[in-house]
Amino acid sequence: MRIEAVFQILAALAVAVTASPLSTITRHVVHERRSEPPPRWSRHTRLHPAATIPFRIGLAQQNLHRAEEFVNEVAHPDSPDYGKHWSKEKVADMFAPTTEAVSAVMEWLHASGIDPSRIKMSNSRNWLNFNATVAEAERLLRTEYHLYKHEMGHNHIACESYSVPHHLTDHIDIVTPTVHFDTRIGSTRKTIHHQNLPEPILELNRRMAKRDFSSRPLHGTLGSELDASNPKHGAEIKNALMTLENCDTMITPACLQALYNAPPNALSIPNNTLGVVEYTPQAFLQSDLDMFFKQFSPKQVGVSPNTNLIDGATIQTKNQSFSFNGESALDLQFAMSLIFPQKVTMYQVGDLVNGGSFNNFLDALDGSYCTFQGGDSKDPNIDGQYPDTLPGGFQGPENCGSVQTTNVISTSYSSNEADLTAKYEQRQCLEYMKLGLQGVSILYSSGDFGVAGNSGQCINPVTGAYNNGSTGLFNPSFPGTCPYITSVGATQILNGSTVHSPESASERVIFSGGGFSNVFPMPSYQKTAMATYFASHMPPYGADRFNNSQTVRGYPDVSANGVNYVVAVDGQFSLTFGTSASCPTFASLVNMINAQRIEARKSPVGFLNPTLYANPQVLHDITVGGNKGCGTKGFLSVQGWDPVTGLGTPNYPAMLDLFMGLP
Ligand SMILES: *[C@@H]1O[C@H](CO)[C@@H](O)[C@H](O)[C@H]1NC(C)=O
Ligand SMILES: *[C@@H]1O[C@H](CO)[C@@H](O)[C@H](O)[C@H]1NC(C)=O
Numbered sequence: 001m002r003i004e005a006v007f008q009i010l011a012a013l014a015v016a017v018t019a020s021p022l023s024t025i026t027r028h029v030v031h032e033r034r035s036e037p038p039p040r041w042s043r044h045t046r047l048h049p050a051a052t053i054p055f056r057i058g059l060a061q062q063n064l065h066r067a068e069e070f071v072n073e074v075a076h077p078d079s080p081d082y083g084k085h086w087s088k089e090k091v092a093d094m095f096a097p098t099t100e101a102v103s104a105v106m107e108w109l110h111a112s113g114i115d116p117s118r119i120k121m122s123n124s125r126n127w128l129n130f131n132a133t134v135a136e137a138e139r140l141l142r143t144e145y146h147l148y149k150h151e152m153g154h155n156h157i158a159c160e161s162y163s164v165p166h167h168l169t170d171h172i173d174i175v176t177p178t179v180h181f182d183t184r185i186g187s188t189r190k191t192i193h194h195q196n197l198p199e200p201i202l203e204l205n206r207r208m209a210k211r212d213f214s215s216r217p218l219h220g221t222l223g224s225e226l227d228a229s230n231p232k233h234g235a236e237i238k239n240a241l242m243t244l245e246n247c248d249t250m251i252t253p254a255c256l257q258a259l260y261n262a263p264p265n266a267l268s269i270p271n272n273t274l275g276v277v278e279y280t281p282q283a284f285l286q287s288d289l290d291m292f293f294k295q296f297s298p299k300q301v302g303v304s305p306n307t308n309l310i311d312g313a314t315i316q317t318k319n320q321s322f323s324f325n326g327e328s329a330l331d332l333q334f335a336m337s338l339i340f341p342q343k344v345t346m347y348q349v350g351d352l353v354n355g356g357s358f359n360n361f362l363d364a365l366d367g368s369y370c371t372f373q374g375g376d377s378k379d380p381n382i383d384g385q386y387p388d389t390l391p392g393g394f395q396g397p398e399n400c401g402s403v404q405t406t407n408v409i410s411t412s413y414s415s416n417e418a419d420l421t422a423k424y425e426q427r428q429c430l431e432y433m434k435l436g437l438q439g440v441s442i443l444y445s446s447g448d449f450g451v452a453g454n455s456g457q458c459i460n461p462v463t464g465a466y467n468n469g470s471t472g473l474f475n476p477s478f479p480g481t482c483p484y485i486t487s488v489g490a491t492q493i494l495n496g497s498t499v500h501s502p503e504s505a506s507e508r509v510i511f512s513g514g515g516f517s518n519v520f521p522m523p524s525y526q527k528t529a530m531a532t533y534f535a536s537h538m539p540p541y542g543a544d545r546f547n548n549s550q551t552v553r554g555y556p557d558v559s560a561n562g563v564n565y566v567v568a569v570d571g572q573f574s575l576t577f578g579t580s581a582s583c584p585t586f587a588s589l590v591n592m593i594n595a596q597r598i599e600a601r602k603s604p605v606g607f608l609n610p611t612l613y614a615n616p617q618v619l620h621d622i623t624v625g626g627n628k629g630c631g632t633k634g635f636l637s638v639q640g641w642d643p644v645t646g647l648g649t650p651n652y653p654a655m656l657d658l659f660m661g662l663p
């Protein structure tokens with residue numbers, strides 16, 4: 001060995017030792033890495049070592065591996081603690097990072113030259129915040145920081161990968177800023193026309209295709225006139241018929257009550273309003289509610305929902321068309337009349353500029369989520385950012401834990417699992433789990449495009465891009481695949497049939513969203529149903545279509561009619577289609593069961609799935625129809641659970657008996 005080489009090694013060692021005395025004894029491992037910047041971003045200059053940046057270390061929650069066990073304790077019918085829901089405080093304490101995790105990370109920072117006096121901990125104990133120079137951070141995380149520039153001119157600080165000590169990997173969830181660009185995965189995906197779709201959907205696709213993803217914030221999508229999870233518009237109706245003979249062509253509240261044996265009058269119980277979520281600019285018009293009530297529920301003329309306006313939400317009246325009013329009109333008219341005289345509490349989310357997302361809504365319900373991951377580490381391309389700095393945006397702070405949760409929450413909006421990152425979805429799903437522990441039932445519509453995603457798009461198995469839906473991987477919906485929500489699919493009354501014959505899976509205008517997750521494992525409550533499904537009705541597709549490992553979450557869980565709803569929109573009755581209709585219908589019945597339980601001094605039912613899967617006999621099994629998409633027939637509705645109509649449609653008296661029989 002030449003003498004210079006020895007000197008070089010010695011010099012390198014000396015540098016390493018002065019830089020970090022721990023480095024020679026602590027093994028670092030790469031915590032997160034990204035291979036290249038996202039599209040439209042490019043790496044610019046190296047940051048100056050003396051520049052100061054605010055850093056945040058997100059600590060991992062504890063006890064997450066026990067989430068399912070905890071949920072089963074309060075939601076499984078065989079559990080002695082059924083219905084003994086947890087307080088907010090108990091939930092926060094159970095999942096907050098351990099003190100050991102906090103001190104281990106603090107010790108590392110201290111030993112690396114960040115004095116504890118510089119570190120501030122968030123109230124939720126989940127974040128350590130400190131300001132550090134680039135030089136300090138680069139040494140701490142074994143990385144190099146660069147400035148990145150977006151084509152549109154935005155700047156962002158990031159690195160390509162970073163490392164943390166081996167013994168801290170389980171304690172640290174995320175460090176920011178690092179590899180995250182907070183950019184929606186799939187933002188370059190394009191919508192392409194699909195010829196076999198009904199005209200309203202074709203029109204939607206044409207408008208989607210014109211959309212410039214780079215210039216328009218994507219979080220404006222939820223609830224916008226372009227949102228493909230909005231209900232689908234059918235023929236206008238001159239004479240809304242009220243007889244049960246016509247339920248195969250026009251669904252009214254009376255049709256649903258007859259189909260599901262639900263009584264026409266619910267109990268009105270204090271604090272048991274039904275939560276219905278709407279995303280701005282979707283909006284209802286009181287004149288439409290009154291037009292509907294006049295026809296179908298005269299006592300309710302003039303009645304409005306209770307209203308929670310979240311993040312500067314307004315119930316806009318400037319833009320009036322089916323694509324701005326259809327969703328809210330459908331949800332509110334049916335939910336309000338099905339549970340009358342009980343009231344609906346509407347959560348209207350997002351201002352007119354920035355819009356809102358599922359996370360904005362969850363933040364408003366839960367202050368600890370707001371300030372924790374999924375809150376502060378939200379994705380600005382999906383979640384509305386408040387205060388809204390855009391012209392005309394809501395200048396106030398975002399709603400953070402200030403809004404009361406109803407016992408049942410119905411949401412008729414959904415995105416594709418592939419629109420979002422797995423990590424983003426897992427965080428949000430855990431929040432549904434926590435709400436379930438607290439006794440809240442969360443229901444989401446399962447999507448209207450069968451095994452395809454919103455707008456009928458499927459996934460190119462090679463590139464991951466969305467295609468025109470003629471082939472490719474099935475495209476499951478989110479939050480439908482989160483195992484801690486109840487996903488509601490759609491059924492129809494066959495042409496010429498009555499409310500007394502079995503329904504089939506919806507095959508008119510819309511196809512019930514259903515399939516298998518690419519993100520979430522199979523929850524324990526689905527094991528038996530899934531084993532039976534695969535043993536008796538193995539679908540004729542391979543892994544080139546869906547995850548057929550038989551180890552992942554299947555959806556939907558249940559279903560309800562979603563075809564031919566008569567809805568008053570903009571002063572006109574018209575037919576409306578969608579799992580958007582099915583979801584509030586199912587949720588209304590759950591609300592009525594809660595009223596009976598509360599009257600009997602029991603708790604609300606909370607998370608439904610463990611009880612329903614253990615008692616499929618309380619649902620009408622749907623065994624006809626399918627959910628075609630991606631150039632296939634999709635899955636078929638069969639005896640038992642299936643990924644089209646789930647366990648089936650409600651048999652209200654049987655469901656009520658079951659839940660009243662539980663503690
Ligand atoms: C970081 O510096 C900014 C600007 O001086 C300050 O407002 C903030 O409180 C500091 N953060 C911490 C955690 O000390
Ligand atoms: C959809 O894409 C496939 C494959 O690229 C193509 O063969 C087909 O013609 C397209 N269909 C429509 C309706 O655009």
Ligand SMILES: *[C@@H]1O[C@H](CO)[C@@H](O)[C@H](O)[C@H]1NC(C)=O
Nearest residue numbers: 269270271272273403404405
């Ligand atoms: C309903 O909820 C509100 C707000 O939490 C509470 O103040 C009120 O006491 C509750 N009413 C009943 C009857 O439980």
Ligand SMILES: *[C@@H]1O[C@H](CO)[C@@H](O)[C@H](O)[C@H]1NC(C)=O
Nearest residue numbers: 225281317318319320321324
């Ligand atoms: C909604 O209404 C506003 C104000 O009238 C108008 O500027 C805007 O173009 C409308 N948006 C759509 C999508 O029609």
Ligand SMILES: *[C@@H]1O[C@H](CO)[C@@H](O)[C@H](O)[C@H]1NC(C)=O
Nearest residue numbers: 248249494495496507508509
């Ligand atoms: C249903 O039946 C009616 C009357 O028999 C017919 O006009 C209509 O086209 C049928 N609709 C469908 C979707 O088959």
Ligand SMILES: *[C@@H]1O[C@H](CO)[C@@H](O)[C@H](O)[C@H]1NC(C)=O
Nearest residue numbers: 520521543547548549551552
């Ligand atoms: C299917 O899901 C399982 C369990 O999450 C996973 O291990 C497997 O890699 C997935 N298969 C495919 C083809 O993605």
